Each structure stands twice: as structure tokens, then as C-alpha cells.
Amino acid sequence: MKRRIVTIIFIAAAFLLQSTVFGRLTFADVRPNLMIVVTASFGFMRGENGGMAVGFISGLFMDLFWGGLLGFYTLIYTVIGYLNGTFHRMFFDDDIKFPLVLIGISDLVYSSVGYLCLFMLQGKFIFSYFLGHVMLPELVYTILATLVLYQVILHVNRRLEAEEQRSASRFV
Amino acid sequence: MKIKNQNRIPSKYILLILIIVCGVLLGAEQFTGGRGPLRLAASYTVIPMQNGISSIGRWMGDLTDNFKTLDELKKENEALQSKLDDMTIDNTRLRQEQYELERLQELYKLDQNYADYEKVGAHVIANNGTNWFNSFTIDKGSADGIKADMNVLAGSGLVGIVTEVGPNYAQVRAVIDDESSISAMVLSTSDLCMVRGDLKLMSDGRIRFEKLPNNDNKIEVGEQVVTSHISSKFLQGIFIGYISEIEVDSNNLTRSGYITPAVDFNNLQEVLVITSTKQDLLNSSEEGKEE
Numbered sequence: 163m164k165r166r167i168v169t170i171i172f173i174a175a176a177f178l179l180q181s182t183v184f185g186r187l188t189f190a191d192v193r194p195n196l197m198i199v200v201t202a203s204f205g206f207m208r209g210e211n212g213g214m215a216v217g218f219i220s221g222l223f224m225d226l227f228w229g230g231l232l233g234f235y236t237l238i239y240t241v242i243g244y245l246n247g248t249f250h251r252m253f254f255d256d257d258i259k260f261p262l263v264l265i266g267i268s269d270l271v272y273s274s275v276g277y278l279c280l281f282m283l284q285g286k287f288i289f290s291y292f293l294g295h296v297m298l299p300e301l302v303y304t305i306l307a308t309l310v311l312y313q314v315i316l317h318v319n320r321r322l323e324a325e326e327q328r329s330a331s332r333f334v
Numbered sequence: 335m336k337i338k339n340q341n342r343i344p345s346k347y348i349l350l351i352l353i354i355v356c357g358v359l360l361g362a363e364q365f366t367g368g369r370g371p372l373r374l375a376a377s378y379t380v381i382p383m384q385n386g387i388s389s390i391g392r393w394m395g396d397l398t399d400n401f402k403t404l405d406e407l408k409k410e411n412e413a414l415q416s417k418l419d420d421m422t423i424d425n426t427r428l429r430q431e432q433y434e435l436e437r438l439q440e441l442y443k444l445d446q447n448y449a450d451y452e453k454v455g456a457h458v459i460a461n462n463g464t465n466w467f468n469s470f471t472i473d474k475g476s477a478d479g480i481k482a483d484m485n486v487l488a489g490s491g492l493v494g495i496v497t498e499v500g501p502n503y504a505q506v507r508a509v510i511d512d513e514s515s516i517s518a519m520v521l522s523t524s525d526l527c528m529v530r531g532d533l534k535l536m537s538d539g540r541i542r543f544e545k546l547p548n549n550d551n552k553i554e555v556g557e558q559v560v561t562s563h564i565s566s567k568f569l570q571g572i573f574i575g576y577i578s579e580i581e582v583d584s585n586n587l588t589r590s591g592y593i594t595p596a597v598d599f600n601n602l603q604e605v606l607v608i609t610s611t612k613q614d615l616l617n618s619s620e621e622g623k624e625e
Contacts, residue, residue, distance in 0.1 A: 174383070180463035181471075182387045191537035192465045210345035218352055226376045227471065227505070228462045230513075233359030240352045244345070276466055281533070286512075291534055296465050 190299040194307035202268040205246025217243025273297040377500035388459040453606040468511040475502045491596025517565040521558040523551040546589040
């Protein structure tokens, strides 16, 4: 129960920061994608189901407030959460490179799908512009934001896990 | 609490179920058009939080404004004063013309095309969090009389149009958004054109105009562009911006170029929503005719 509340707080905080504070802290006219950081991190920390749930809720938030069609971001984020969850077995929490790579790839996948569905299918073939001015700056900024946000998520996750283990051993 | 259920559904199937749910949601949007209860729930949880954050932001912004030096303020005051003098002269001249216009209109029995529209002020509380689109959330909703398709202004220029309304918030799509497309006209010649937002221009806050007929009317850089009378969603005569570049297209039939909007989209904090939509005006004028 506590884990669920903490997870929802994380999603809500990322959503609020991304839509308010980071709107003023843009860098090269882009803002970091905190939602993907949260979704991917919970994915590889908690496994497929956890990632999927977080992705679904994050995507739903985005669809309701930023999206055109309800279900578009939800679909992308659910799948991204799931795919990150499949790397759960390879995850060790003292290594930062592996999460960074996974989050980076997730962001690229998200941007590419977005370009494909929202621009290319409408006949706007601006991939080189999109890559140079939206995708790559977003990737760099997201990775910079990850360095901070990921530490917070990791720390909270460790404490929650320790607490869960303690309460489990007390009952046994 | 942590009892492992032995026969849990494999996550593959959960993923499949969720994908189907998303597919259904995507499809259902076509028929329902709204987000109903989900939107309602969101508007009572997320919007108050966004309100809180943005009011803190506004407070901090005011705080930094307080540290402006006296010198800066004096200079600004001087500039504003001279601008005000110019404006007063302009205003008297325009008012005289206005009286003349009203008199002539009365003679011709013409209706006033656009009176002073009634407006409601609102704060911008959040932007679109993606880097692809430029829309924002304002803190007034259907409870304050806001409806979809209402035009939104800031200062003197057009900002965008209300796309979605919740009880206490509304979403506004900016004119510089990639999906925005407005029927506009050049004020001096009344030539019609299309004003389209473009992702490539979004970061410099410019917009592109297209399909301006390449006729004998000479149109120069710096002319004003306003919303047109044939637009079905935008009220007539709202100022969009100044032409900053214009060139004849390769087909020699049309002209296109760029517009610098009257509004600074990077620091948008307060906006005005016009509380009558074009559809309202059309309906009321039709009713008037039937009588």
C-alpha cells in the first residue's frame, strides 16, 4: 500500500514539474522528459508488472492534459514500462550506466514513435529537423535530469524494499 | 501483506489486455468525443496542484521584479510616457473617424461587424509537457462560463483557441502550435490567407502564412494580419501579428511568408478569453434574420 502511494506521488511530481517548472527551465527550447525517467526506472526496478502499471498511469496523465487522442501516450508508456521491466533481472542498483542507457533508449523510442504518428503520418517529413532540434536535445536534457531524479527514485526504492523485507521477516 | 499468488496471470497477458484497453480508448474517442469521468477526476486532483505551483511561480516572479533598480524604472516610465502621448493623439484621431464611421454605417444600415467582445481574464497554470506541441492550461473552466472554441487573447493579440473544457480548467491550443491553422486576412487589403503553426518555427515564436493571392495589391513587411471574416471558429478582426517576410511562391499564384505574432509566447502568464464564440454570433444573426 505504502509503495503504491509513493509511486503515485512520484508520477504526479514528475508530471507537475514537467508541465510547470521545467516550462521555464527549458534548455535549447526543450524540456526534459521526466515521465519517461519515472516509467523506465520503475520498470527495471520492479519488473514487468510494475513498469506497466506506472507506464499506464503516466500515459493516462499525459493523455488527459497534453494529448490529442486519449490512449496514445498511454499505449506508448505502457509498452515502454513493460519493455524496461524485462531488464529487471539484469539490474543491480549500484550501477548507474545501465539505467542511463535504458532511459536514453526509452526516450528515443518515445520520440521516434511520436514523430512517426504525429508528424510523418500527417505528411510532415521533417525528420532531420526533429532529430536535431527536438529528439537529441531532449535526450541530453533527460539524461542530465536522470542523474538527479534517478538517485532519488533509487534511494526511495531501497528504503521501501528494506522496510518490506523487515516487515516480512517479522511475520515469518 | 506479501502473499505470492501462485497462479498469477503472466505479465505478457496483462500487457496484451492493457494494449487492448488503449486501443478501445483510442477508438472510443471517435464516438464519445469526451473524456467524461476521467477528466472530471483529473480536474479535481491535478488542477489544484498546478494552480498551487504556478501561484508560487508568480509570487517569485513578482519578488524578482521588486529588485529592479530605480534607474531602470525611470527609463521605462519615460518610454511609456512618450508612447502614451503618441497613443492619445492616435486615439483622438481614431475616435473622430469612429464617429464618422458610425454615422456612415447608420446611413448604409450596416450592422456593427464586431463590437467590443466581452472577456474573462485567466491565469496560465501549466504548459504542455511534451516538446512537440504548444498548448497550455488556464485556471477557468465551464464553471466560469468557458466553452470550447472560445478565442483567447493576451494583450492585443490572438493567443489561441480553447480546445477542451473541464469544470475548473480549460486547455488552449496556441496559434504557434503545429496543429493550429487559422483563416486570416491582411488588414490593409483584405486579402485572405491561411496562418499555420509549424514545429520548426515554434521555438522562435513565429508563424507561417500561406495562400495569400498574388494579385496587384502591394503588401509589405510590417503590415498587420488579423483573423478573417470567413473563419468558422475565430471571431473577425482579432490581431494576429505583423508580416515579417513575404515572397511570391514558385507557382506565381500565391504568396507566403512569416508573421511575428503580437504575443510573446515564452512568457505567457495572464490571458483573456472572449466569452462569445463565432458560432454564437452566427446563430444570433440567423435568429435575427428569421424574425
